[in-house]
Amino acid sequence: MPTAPVDASLAQNTRAWLRTFVPLPVAANRHERIKSCLGALLGLFFTEWISHQTLGGFNPWFVAPMGASAVLLFAVPSSPLAQPWSIIGGNLFAALVGVACARWIPDPGIAAATAVAVAIAVMFQFRCVHPPSGAVAITAVFGGPAVSALGFGFVVVPVLFNSMLLLLMALAFNNLSRRRYPHRPPEPAVQHGTRDVPPTQRVGFTRADLDAALQARGEFLDIEEDDLEAILVAAQLHAYRRHFGNVLCSEIMSRDVVMVRPDQPAHEAGHLLSRHRIKALPVVDANNRLEGIITQSDFFAAQRDTGARRLAGTVRDLMTRAVVTARPDQPMVELAQAFSDGGLHHAPVIDDKHRVVGMVTQSDLVAALLKSGVMAVPG
Numbered sequence: 001m002p003t004a005p006v007d008a009s010l011a012q013n014t015r016a017w018l019r020t021f022v023p024l025p026v027a028a029n030r031h032e033r034i035k036s037c038l039g040a041l042l043g044l045f046f047t048e049w050i051s052h053q054t055l056g057g058f059n060p061w062f063v064a065p066m067g068a069s070a071v072l073l074f075a076v077p078s079s080p081l082a083q084p085w086s087i088i089g090g091n092l093f094a095a096l097v098g099v100a101c102a103r104w105i106p107d108p109g110i111a112a113a114t115a116v117a118v119a120i121a122v123m124f125q126f127r128c129v130h131p132p133s134g135a136v137a138i139t140a141v142f143g144g145p146a147v148s149a150l151g152f153g154f155v156v157v158p159v160l161f162n163s164m165l166l167l168l169m170a171l172a173f174n175n176l177s178r179r180r181y182p183h184r185p186p187e188p189a190v191q192h193g194t195r196d197v198p199p200t201q202r203v204g205f206t207r208a209d210l211d212a213a214l215q216a217r218g219e220f221l222d223i224e225e226d227d228l229e230a231i232l233v234a235a236q237l238h239a240y241r242r243h244f245g246n247v248l249c250s251e252i253m254s255r256d257v258v259m260v261r262p263d264q265p266a267h268e269a270g271h272l273l274s275r276h277r278i279k280a281l282p283v284v285d286a287n288n289r290l291e292g293i294i295t296q297s298d299f300f301a302a303q304r305d306t307g308a309r310r311l312a313g314t315v316r317d318l319m320t321r322a323v324v325t326a327r328p329d330q331p332m333v334e335l336a337q338a339f340s341d342g343g344l345h346h347a348p349v350i351d352d353k354h355r356v357v358g359m360v361t362q363s364d365l366v367a368a369l370l371k372s373g374v375m376a377v378p379g
Contacts, residue, residue: 028075035177039074043169050165051158058157059146063139065091066162068132073170078183080224081130084167090130091163094119095155098140102148112141183224249335250328252368253349253358259284262291262316266302269294269315280346280359283319288355290348292319325350326360332368339365 028036048062055061069091072082080086098115105111115137123129136159140147147154174181210225210232259282260269269281273296283292298318326335326347338344339362349358 036075039173040070044070047165063158065132065135077174077179077181083182086128086130087163089128090123090133091136091159093122094133094136095159098137099152102141112138247332249326249330249349249360252364253360255358257359260315264315266313266318282348282356290350290356292321293323294319
């Protein structure tokens, strides 16, 4: 009976299995790595220093698991395992369970193993899984005479005290370094006060599909569901950009743009909107440099709030100064999500000197997508 194919298959499977031991590349760039190291350095230094100054001769004033917590809070602050309730709740419950097991289970080995297992169960139950808390539970068992003498006081000092100090350091450092911490899901897209989901969620995969896939997988993933959804949507946009990124805004924009000056009467802008059957006018200076935009919605809002009085003013009185713009050399797909989910209806196209050279509207984008064949991509 031939064994060569079997041996080859076994060798191939063995090599594939061994390759799983090789870690995947770390996605963090050098700037993020430096911030992580600096944050851990400052966070642990000040936590230990404040603990020592506050607690004086108290022993122990600082526990080793804080080092592991610092890795999460400063290196991966977006992880669910690094959020404020994770460190506070995880360390609190682990310390309680550890002290209880140390007091009620005579054998230290069995006590430590039981403490970690029960701590994990409690952390899952209270949604505060924090891996360093396992070390807190073991410290409560093997911490020596000083920890044993503290009893349940070990839970408050030093564990809870250290945890709160380190969390305060993480809050300060991460926010000063422009990280979102506590980590929050992306802001929801502009909605219209209805039960409809955003347009990009009506085709392709939906949040319900994502929830079903995660439930079927049954594993705990170290990433927020909202972040995972945002990554998948971004991957779809990257795929569209790869296939249709050669279509630029300069190719689909309207070039004969109707524009107004800030000092023109507001009623003239309204007349232009009606005559040309358009919804927005770029507001420009004498050199066609963009200063704002005036839309039908601006007229409706002014009429609702102040009646005819404000409509008798100038364009400057009604226009919106914060304008979402595009560049002539910008791929059109970069505007797709802003137009679909962001509530954007029109984007002036400006050159390097901030002069208006065109206008992209929802109609332009839809026509370009249809012509490019993106609408035929199966959802």
